Amino acid sequence: xxxxxxxxxxxxxxxxxxxxxxxxxxxxxxxxxxxxxxxxxxxxxxxxxxxxxxxxxxxxxxxxxxxxxxxxxxxxxxxxxxxxxxxxxxxxxxxxxxxxxxxxxxxxxxxxxxxxxxxxxxxxxxxxxxxxxxxxxxxxxxxxx
Amino acid sequence: xxxxxxxxxxxxxxxxxxxxxxxxxxxxxxxxxxxxxxxxxxxxxxxxxxxxxxxxxxxxxxxxxxxxxxxxxxxxxxxxxxxxxxxxxxxxxxxxxxxxxxxxxxxxxxxxxxxxxxxxxxxxxxxxxxxxxxxxxxxxxxxxxxxxxxxxxxxxxxxxxxxxxxxxxxxxxxxxxxxxxxxxxxxxxxxxxxxxxxxxxxxxxxxxxxxxxxxxxxxxxxxx
Numbered sequence: 001x002x003x004x005x006x007x008x009x010x011x012x013x014x015x016x017x018x019x020x021x022x023x024x025x026x027x028x029x030x031x032x033x034x035x036x037x038x039x040x041x042x043x044x045x046x047x048x049x050x051x052x053x054x055x056x057x058x059x060x061x062x063x064x065x066x067x068x069x070x071x072x073x074x075x076x077x078x079x080x081x082x083x084x085x086x087x088x089x090x091x092x093x094x095x096x097x098x099x100x101x102x103x104x105x106x107x108x109x110x111x112x113x114x115x116x117x118x119x120x121x122x123x124x125x126x127x128x129x130x131x132x133x134x135x136x137x138x139x140x141x142x143x144x145x
Numbered sequence: 146x147x148x149x150x151x152x153x154x155x156x157x158x159x160x161x162x163x164x165x166x167x168x169x170x171x172x173x174x175x176x177x178x179x180x181x182x183x184x185x186x187x188x189x190x191x192x193x194x195x196x197x198x199x200x201x202x203x204x205x206x207x208x209x210x211x212x213x214x215x216x217x218x219x220x221x222x223x224x225x226x227x228x229x230x231x232x233x234x235x236x237x238x239x240x241x242x243x244x245x246x247x248x249x250x251x252x253x254x255x256x257x258x259x260x261x262x263x264x265x266x267x268x269x270x271x272x273x274x275x276x277x278x279x280x281x282x283x284x285x286x287x288x289x290x291x292x293x294x295x296x297x298x299x300x301x302x303x304x305x306x307x308x309x310x311x312x313x314x315x316x317x318x319x320x321x322x323x324x325x326x327x328x329x330x331x332x333x334x335x336x337x338x339x340x341x342x343x344x345x346x347x348x349x350x351x352x353x354x355x356x357x358x359x360x361x362x363x364x365x366x367x368x369x
Binding site (some may be wrong): 025030050096122133 | 154157158160161165166168171172176177178182185189190193194196197198199200201202204205206237251273279282283
């Protein structure tokens, strides 16, 4: 086997450059793929959390799906369960005009580590004590370590 | 470059193309998943928007009032306006829609609309305007929408009783993302409805006719 300097060496350099370019493109594509996968997974989780809050945690009655009643205690208990799984939520209820009607704050500003934040908005009917029902938007801010 | 070098480079090129193709396919699946999640969010938003809207009381949306009209069959369908306007601040949208359907059912006999059984077009107009404002505010900035309310208590070859209301805010290039439906009961019994119809049009309906006393409330989301 003999090495033809200037011929085989040139093709080896060409092939190595191609391989390097391919490897870079592949790694880049895989990173984008992983990021999108993670975003999709986190969004799914955030949406499930918001739906659980509406249909179970704050549900006013089983007869009227979509109707909620504010209960700080039930929200705190639910937040504790999520916290044990490395998830933090901040629940906010806003009127259609954007006024904050209720806020349960549990942002991880004081905690160490990297948290990715995501928000999900869903419409809800908020039941007041005087039986009046207000159309609002439930905003769930979601952090996951 | 000799023949071996050329062959080696060609192999590498083919390998590169194959690997790139497989990643392109993988990435397109990823894009499809992102589309699915967008549609899932739209469906969840539509379902919650529909349920929340139906539960909401009119007072929180500004409310409305109207003057009711009563059709008098004995006086050739003359409409008598009620002097006192009716306020709907305490009722929820579910109740208002059910009343609107009941009070604005249109009777058609052999493709010819006779008239509404009662005459409460004003209520229909007021409620439609109220819902349009609320839906524009709640949904309009995110999605295009079509909100429809439909009821067909009965339909035969000769006669049909129906109600149809459509409120929409769509862009011309929009694509339908999702559709959510809630069924509500029509607040009248079969016997009451049958008696009312016989009173208006005589015994045109076959005996033992099965009624469908449901109201179909549908909310579709379209892309902007």
